[in-house]
Amino acid sequence: MIEDLIRNIVKRGDVDYLEIRVEKGEKTGVEIKGRSLETLKRGRFLGGNARVLVGGVWGFVYFNSLDEIKRKVEDAISQAKTLKGLVKDKTILAPVDTVEVKFKPKVIKHPNDVSLEEKVKTLMKYNEIFFSAGNEIVGTFIRYNDTVKKVYFANSEGTYVEQDVIDIGSTMMVIASNGKETQRSKVGFGSSNDISVMFGLEEEVKEKAKLAIELLNAKEIKGGNFPVVIDQELGGVFIHEAFGHLSEGDNIYENENLKRIMKIGRVFGSEGLNVFDTGDMEGKRGFVMYDSEGVKTKKVYLIKNGVLYGRLHSRETAGKMNEEATGNGRAISYNFPPIPRMRITCIENGKVDFSDLIKDVKFGVYAKGAFGGQTNGELFTFVPEVSYIIRDGKISEMVKNISLSGNVFTTLKNIVGIGNDFEIHDSGGGCGKGNQYPLPVSHGSPHILISNALVGGKG
Amino acid sequence: MREKFVKLVEQSGASGELLILNIDKLSLSFENGKFKNIEEGKNGGIAVRVIKDGKLGFSFSTDAEDVESVVDESLTVSKFGDKVDFQFVEGGSADEKNFYDERIEKEEREKFIEEGEKVIEELKAFKKEIEPFFYMERDIITKEIITTDGFEGRIKKTVITFALGGQIMREGDFLTIYDSKSFSSMDLVNIESSVEKVKEQFINAENTTTIETGTYPVIFTPKATSLLLLPLSLALNGRYVVKGLSLLKDKIGEKIFSESLSIYDKPLLVGGAGSMEIDDEGSITREKVLIDKGVVRSFLTDLDSGKKLSLGGGNALKKKGLTGEIDLETMPSPSFTNAVIEEGKEDYTNLLRSVKKGLIVDSLMGVMMGNVLGGEVNGNIELGFLVENGEIVGRVKNMALKLNIFRDLTEVYPSKEREWHNLTLSPYLLIPKVSVSGK
Numbered sequence: 001m002i003e004d005l006i007r008n009i010v011k012r013g014d015v016d017y018l019e020i021r022v023e024k025g026e027k028t029g030v031e032i033k034g035r036s037l038e039t040l041k042r043g044r045f046l047g048g049n050a051r052v053l054v055g056g057v058w059g060f061v062y063f064n065s066l067d068e069i070k071r072k073v074e075d076a077i078s079q080a081k082t083l084k085g086l087v088k089d090k091t092i093l094a095p096v097d098t099v100e101v102k103f104k105p106k107v108i109k110h111p112n113d114v115s116l117e118e119k120v121k122t123l124m125k126y127n128e129i130f131f132s133a134g135n136e137i138v139g140t141f142i143r144y145n146d147t148v149k150k151v152y153f154a155n156s157e158g159t160y161v162e163q164d165v166i167d168i169g170s171t172m173m174v175i176a177s178n179g180k181e182t183q184r185s186k187v188g189f190g191s192s193n194d195i196s197v198m199f200g201l202e203e204e205v206k207e208k209a210k211l212a213i214e215l216l217n218a219k220e221i222k223g224g225n226f227p228v229v230i231d232q233e234l235g236g237v238f239i240h241e242a243f244g245h246l247s248e249g250d251n252i253y254e255n256e257n258l259k260r261i262m263k264i265g266r267v268f269g270s271e272g273l274n275v276f277d278t279g280d281m282e283g284k285r286g287f288v289m290y291d292s293e294g295v296k297t298k299k300v301y302l303i304k305n306g307v308l309y310g311r312l313h314s315r316e317t318a319g320k321m322n323e324e325a326t327g328n329g330r331a332i333s334y335n336f337p338p339i340p341r342m343r344i345t346c347i348e349n350g351k352v353d354f355s356d357l358i359k360d361v362k363f364g365v366y367a368k369g370a371f372g373g374q375t376n377g378e379l380f381t382f383v384p385e386v387s388y389i390i391r392d393g394k395i396s397e398m399v400k401n402i403s404l405s406g407n408v409f410t411t412l413k414n415i416v417g418i419g420n421d422f423e424i425h426d427s428g429g430g431c432g433k434g435n436q437y438p439l440p441v442s443h444g445s446p447h448i449l450i451s452n453a454l455v456g457g458k459g
Numbered sequence: 460m461r462e463k464f465v466k467l468v469e470q471s472g473a474s475g476e477l478l479i480l481n482i483d484k485l486s487l488s489f490e491n492g493k494f495k496n497i498e499e500g501k502n503g504g505i506a507v508r509v510i511k512d513g514k515l516g517f518s519f520s521t522d523a524e525d526v527e528s529v530v531d532e533s534l535t536v537s538k539f540g541d542k543v544d545f546q547f548v549e550g551g552s553a554d555e556k557n558f559y560d561e562r563i564e565k566e567e568r569e570k571f572i573e574e575g576e577k578v579i580e581e582l583k584a585f586k587k588e589i590e591p592f593f594y595m596e597r598d599i600i601t602k603e604i605i606t607t608d609g610f611e612g613r614i615k616k617t618v619i620t621f622a623l624g625g626q627i628m629r630e631g632d633f634l635t636i637y638d639s640k641s642f643s644s645m646d647l648v649n650i651e652s653s654v655e656k657v658k659e660q661f662i663n664a665e666n667t668t669t670i671e672t673g674t675y676p677v678i679f680t681p682k683a684t685s686l687l688l689l690p691l692s693l694a695l696n697g698r699y700v701v702k703g704l705s706l707l708k709d710k711i712g713e714k715i716f717s718e719s720l721s722i723y724d725k726p727l728l729v730g731g732a733g734s735m736e737i738d739d740e741g742s743i744t745r746e747k748v749l750i751d752k753g754v755v756r757s758f759l760t761d762l763d764s765g766k767k768l769s770l771g772g773g774n775a776l777k778k779k780g781l782t783g784e785i786d787l788e789t790m791p792s793p794s795f796t797n798a799v800i801e802e803g804k805e806d807y808t809n810l811l812r813s814v815k816k817g818l819i820v821d822s823l824m825g826v827m828m829g830n831v832l833g834g835e836v837n838g839n840i841e842l843g844f845l846v847e848n849g850e851i852v853g854r855v856k857n858m859a860l861k862l863n864i865f866r867d868l869t870e871v872y873p874s875k876e877r878e879w880h881n882l883t884l885s886p887y888l889l890i891p892k893v894s895v896s897g898k
Contacts, residue, residue, distance in 0.1 A: 027788065029788075033698065033699075033702055033704070034702030034703060034704060035702070036541050036542075036702070037539075037540060037541035038541070038698070038790075038792075039517065039789075039790045040515075040516070040517060040536050040539060040540050040541070041517040041518060041519070041536065041788070041790065042518055042532055042535075042536055043506075043518050043519035043520055043529075043532070043787075043788060044519075044520045044521070044522070044525070044528075044529075044532075045504075045520070045521045046521055046522060047502070047521055049500070058496045058497075059497070060496060060497065060498045060499070061498075061499055061500055062498070062499075062500030062501075062502070063500060063501060064501065064502060064503065064504065064521045064522070065522075075499075079497055079499065079568070082568060082569075083494070083497065083568075083572075086494050086572060086576075087493075087494055088493070089493065116535075116536065116539055117538070117539050120539045138703060138704065139702065139703065139704040139832075175704065175832060181833055182706070182830060182832055182833035183830070183833070184830060184832070184833075222672070222896075223672055223859065223861075223894075223896025224672060224896065250490075254490065254491035254492075254493055255491045255590050255626070255628065256590075257588075257590070257627075257628035257629065258628050260630075261628065261630060335500060335502060336498070337496070337498065370828075371828040371829070372825075372827065372828040373825070373828065374824045374825045374827075374828065374839075375824070376633065376635055376824060376841050377626075377628070377633045377635070378628075378631075378632070378633035379633075379824065379839055379841065379856070379857065380824075380839075381824045381825035381828075381838060381839035381859070382825065382828060383825065383828040383829050383837070401830070401835070401837070401861075403825060403828075403829065403837050403838070403839070403859055403861075405824075405825070405839040405857075405859055406857070407631070407857060409631060454857060454858075454859060454896070454897070455896075456837065456839075456859030456860075456861055456896050457861075457896065
């Protein structure tokens, strides 16, 4: 019914372009804080938006009630007409193939096949394991979410895409205290096609609780610039934060200075450095077969052999820059228009064994796991879960309370070793840009050696 | 709908709370000096909480007509829910719109665009290299809460938000400076003063300089103090207190912070974007003294934690993440409505003059990723300035800052002047000893 409705509405000849996206689905959420459940919820949503181009100018209107669609399309058109005089640079959409497809991912185990009761029990069991690690464990914070939705998309070019989308994500944090300070550690899991990832984590949960306790007794180090080896998770966060955002077309296309800086062909790193973004890895949270503009996913190399090679585009940014649309036009929900966003962003596997990466480091830091990262384009910062001193090529004592930060451009050049142990590990949360948070994304990397990074520690 | 809801819930032997939400939003943005787009729409739905056999269930739907299935779903969820011993708000009614400003509702697209063009022109004229941006949003929010215990409340409010600033991107040197504000009344909107502030910071940022790793006095701007409030808002959160996660959990009556530090939650502040007469559980809101001259006096509470701590509710918000915006899908939990830090005795310029060598910090990156629960404010200085002998000498970059609110806020000097930044009204705060790492 939704299919017929939106297919019919987009067939109008009096506008340059018209698309309608409708999303219908269910969300389940569990939150455990301390010994008890904080949130348990299940709810439904249905809503859509109309986006229209008239004379090269956008109109965008969203709504909850499908009865209103026709009127909302008129609103979007009138909005675009009002704005016509204002917009100097007309929007041109990059041409893409029209597609007609009903896409269903290869589901291994559907989140609806596990009852709410079992989800709660499983998470509560992990919670108990956290607490049983010792009296030092003072708190836990477990957050689990799954969303199951159908996305209907039709545009005036004749594209119709209907997709089943599953997103599962969880982060389970454990907090230890000795009365004077607190330390934390976490376990995460995520998937776009398999709820089984939430089971069988008992050992990892136990070990992470122990780690949080151990961290209480770790030393702090004085801040400064050191060689740093980061693990797969941090490597993924690093490339997402440090380079992924910078590669988003909307950050570049109208900014003349950034265009000069992000020039295709420019050398950003060593010969061995390859960075890509793709939507095509089934099961990963960043799996996107067709983006929110109905564009089929493409693997994009952002950096190839150390050289800037491509970027992440919506049809609009690709059109303006005269480049190809890449399937990165994503919207977090029907309340927002699509903008260039990442999917699965990775540093490609290298050749170096882990032991060879650290063997020449006289004094440095080995940092593992990430409590997230942030960037402002040029500067990035992230907080590892745990770090160790590397002394004379060997991993030695654990250290705590450090942050890693630096300048994106120098740090990319300072990548002097790329491991051969590539991994993607999904967890909860997601990527934020403007008001659109949390968008499911994935990132991955092998171990990486950075010759010089700013380590924030004791003053 | 009220009768239907009450009937459905009572038939099942539960008690319940129904929230009906409508948000009408219009936003507009200019990026890189150019008009970008308008987004508008209406959003809302219903959210239901039930307590059945002492257990809490929650469900929501964007379809406001769907009361029956949402009640059903919430009852199903309650079977696995947490044992609670609070009751939904009993009796009484409210129908208020003290924080509704008709002028905000009437703000037309054209007016928004005019404002935007003016700001963009002004920033471009100020400095050619700047790629200016402007964002403006207006929300009309109606919230209705009905409980089976006989409460009926309705409030209507408006929020206007704007953010403006610019970027300069030179090879190896990106600079972003912005100001953002959010109010419930047009009377507090002063776009021009934000433009002036941004210009002044661009001037101060013209020279880039550095400071050696060490411990220095740091002045947090009213924008940056909201970062200091992050760990504090968790430590003062009634739920964290009840669950033993807060480091302030047994500290009522104890002096933890500097005598110059007093912090309030003020839900009835004229013009505050977070102002509201009833919270998202229907509790009547009132001003709360949380920190009084350094002494912990109270906590932010919802009905649940408020009952356990004998403090009542009044701070329960359905907030998604850090934005102040009400979110249908989020369960209510304790939060600041408007966070207010008391002003001090010294002029800002006197505070500045007292700094021999130190920093002014306006924004930090990465604080949220740090050990916020442990009181850490740990981040990369995104926008900061070096002060020498009471004068701003330039911008510092590639430096990290680190402090712990429980350890380092024992000595604090607030300025006489205060400014709003989104949901916080704060003075400048001088903290004499902060660890800074850099060159």
